[in-house]
Amino acid sequence: MRVGTAAVAAAASAVALLPLPCLGFLPSQISHVVRPQANAAVAAPPLFVATTLVDDPTFTKPDTLNDGMIGEQACTDAASLMRRVNVPVPATVSSTGEVGISHIHWPASPAAKRANGGPTLPLVLVHGFDSSCLEYRRLGPKLAALGIDVYAVDLLGWGYTQLEGVESFSAQAKVDALKGFWTAVGNDAPVCVAGASLGGAAAIEFASANPDVVKGAVFIDAQGFVDGVGPMAMLPKPVARLGGKVLKSEP
Numbered sequence: 001m002r003v004g005t006a007a008v009a010a011a012a013s014a015v016a017l018l019p020l021p022c023l024g025f026l027p028s029q030i031s032h033v034v035r036p037q038a039n040a041a042v043a044a045p046p047l048f049v050a051t052t053l054v055d056d057p058t059f060t061k062p063d064t065l066n067d068g069m070i071g072e073q074a075c076t077d078a079a080s081l082m083r084r085v086n087v088p089v090p091a092t093v094s095s096t097g098e099v100g101i102s103h104i105h106w107p108a109s110p111a112a113k114r115a116n117g118g119p120t121l122p123l124v125l126v127h128g129f130d131s132s133c134l135e136y137r138r139l140g141p142k143l144a145a146l147g148i149d150v151y152a153v154d155l156l157g158w159g160y161t162q163l164e165g166v167e168s169f170s171a172q173a174k175v176d177a178l179k180g181f182w183t184a185v186g187n188d189a190p191v192c193v194a195g196a197s198l199g200g201a202a203a204i205e206f207a208s209a210n211p212d213v214v215k216g217a218v219f220i221d222a223q224g225f226v227d228g229v230g231p232m233a234m235l236p237k238p239v240a241r242l243g244g245k246v247l248k249s250e251p
Contacts, residue, residue, distance in 0.1 A: 053184060056100035059084035062160060064134070078104055078137035078152075084160060087180035093156070093166065093173045100162035101181045103153040104133050106140040112147030121192040121216055122149040124182060128197030132159030135196070153181050155202060175205040182206075182213065192216035198223055 064070045064079045084102040091097060113119055123143060127135040133152035140150045154161045156177035157169035166173075182191060193214050195203030200222020207214040 053083075054086045056084040056086055056162065058162075059100060059102070059160070062134075072137075074137045074141075075134055078134050078140065081105065082133070082160065084162070085181075085184060087177060087184040089173070089176050089180045091167075093168050093176055095167060096165065099156060099166055099177055099180075101154060101156065101177055102133065102160035103151055103181065103185070104136075104140060105185075106144035106150040106152075108147050108149040109145050112145060116147045120148055121190060122151065122186060124178075124186075124191055124193045125150065125152040126155065126178065126193065126195035126199030126203050127152070127159065128195075128199050130158065134159075151185065153178065155199065171201070171205075174202050175209070178202055178206050179210065188213050190215045192218065194218035194220065195222055196220040200224070 061082050062068065062079045064075045068075075070076075081104045082102055083105075084100045086098040087101045088097060089099050093099060108119065125133070125136045125140065127133055133154045136150075136152040140152050143150045156166070156174045157163070161177075182188060188210075191214060193203045193207055194217070195201070197220070200219045201224050203217060203219065204222065204224055207217045
């Protein structure tokens with residue numbers, strides 16, 4: 001699914017001008033601790049807590065040039081940055097309590113962050129129907145150059161997410177996996193979420209259910225799930241699995 005130039009420009013402007021300060025996000029395997037003041041009666045909790053992301057060992061980065069026959073350099077560059085990490089989900093989504101979610105991280109430009117007077121909210125980009133995180137292969141680097149820490153994430157069942165061993169690909173399962181992604185990658189730090197089309201529906205559900213985490217939102221031609229999760233949740237499991245395989249995005 002492609003996002004129109006005007007919509008992309010509007011989203012970039014909206015995100016770039018976000019006034020909310022960010023307490024931060026957690027890069028993989030890096031710990032930052034804010035030291036409490038010496039005279040403080042009660043020690044302040046750290047803004048960041050160390051965590052370790054567990055990569056999915058079955059994941060292979062997509063070869064978009066040869067497998068997808070896409071010669072665009074931006075696509076090749078984005079695919080080279082892709083990871084798939086195990087994130088926590090309810091047992092109704094996976095009996096193991098985790099699924100592999102693929103994503104791309106474009107770190108914010110240090111120079112741009114300094115020019116902005118400090119970090120802004122990190123941004124999670126959610127793609128539309130029958131697509132992948134490669135949908136943001138051009139927008140992601142541009143926002144990072146503006147000083148925004150950007151994550152483009154695949155919705156469960158699409159893109160390059162884990163398919164085998166998943167019990168549900170329902171709309172609710174997609175939202176649960178999105179929540180699990182930010183818990184694993186961002187440690188549930190304050191974040192802005194942006195979604196295009198169906199990704200907008202997932203972003204709406206994620207934001208409304210987690211107001212203490214989601215402090216900003218950008219919707220690009222967004223849809224919405226009917227009655228929260230919609231009729232997708234009523235699909236028989238074999239049909240949902242087949243749909244996930246058939247509709248798996250080719251960037």
